[in-house]
Amino acid sequence: MTMYNSIFSRNCVLSEQTARQVFNVLPDQGPMMVIMDRDGHVWPSDSERFSNLNPSEAVLKELCDKIDDGAEPVVGQVGDYSIVASQLATDNCNCGYVIIALRKESIGLPKCGPESTLANMDLVEIILNAVSLIARLIEKNNLLYEHQVNQYRANPQTVAASN
Numbered sequence: 001m002t003m004y005n006s007i008f009s010r011n012c013v014l015s016e017q018t019a020r021q022v023f024n025v026l027p028d029q030g031p032m033m034v035i036m037d038r039d040g041h042v043w044p045s046d047s048e049r050f051s052n053l054n055p056s057e058a059v060l061k062e063l064c065d066k067i068d069d070g071a072e073p074v075v076g077q078v079g080d081y082s083i084v085a086s087q088l089a090t091d092n093c094n095c096g097y098v099i100i101a102l103r104k105e106s107i108g109l110p111k112c113g114p115e116s117t118l119a120n121m122d123l124v125e126i127i128l129n130a131v132s133l134i135a136r137l138i139e140k141n142n143l144l145y146e147h148q149v150n151q152y153r154a155n156p157q158t159v160a161a162s163n
Contacts, residue, residue, distance in 0.1 A: 012037050014142070015088065015095045018135040019043035031103075032081075033131075035088065036060065037096035053081055053101055064097055073128060075117055082117040086128045090139045098131050100124060 015037040023045040026033060032053070033045040042060075044050035055078055063085045066074045073086040081101040088095045102117060102124075117124065 012039060012041055014090070014093065014135060014139055015041065016043060017138050017142075018088070018095070018131065019045075021134055021138065022131055031127075032101040034099040034101070035096065035131075036064075036099065038094065049101075053078060063099065067097060073121075073125065075121075084117060084121075084124050084128070088132060088135055090132070090136045092139060092143075095135060098128055100127060 015035050019035040022033065022035070023043075026045050032049045034050060035043045040057075040060075042050075059078060063074055063076070063083070067085060067087050073084050076083045076085075078101070081103050083099060083101055085097055085099045088098045
């Protein structure tokens with residue numbers, strides 16, 4: 001049973017649920033987003049562009065280590081992409097990380113490097129905060145659902161009476 005612990009952990013499930021909800025609203029040619037849980041599972045918004053970006057495990061680990069050390073958001077450059085990474089956390093858990101990869105073609109900036117990203121950091125932080133808000137709402141919904149299921153288990157007569 002322990003081999004399934006990381007797959008079915010709350011952090012992994014919450015990260016995957018957040019990725020599905022956020023990626024549904026991203027524009028096709030917009031910035032690429034990656035959600036990564038604390039165990040290293042990665043959900044990219046665009047698998048093809050993520051494979052083209054081809055970040056090494058060392059680069060991802062370095063980003064995560066900087067975030068864990070309190071430097072947030074972390075801004076850097078990987079190939080043609082300007083990278084902004086931040087922690088993805090809710091009220092009850094530290095789910096992992098959000099990485100936004102900006103390319104000049106995707107956001108219409110003449111130069112998309114760390115300097116132009118820093119100049120537009122307010123906008124990037126709004127996006128990061130929106131992703132965290134979505135994760136918190138999903139977590140609250142999951143906890144409410146779990147509580148409701150536990151109530152039905154404790155009082156099976158309530159289920160029969162409501163039918």
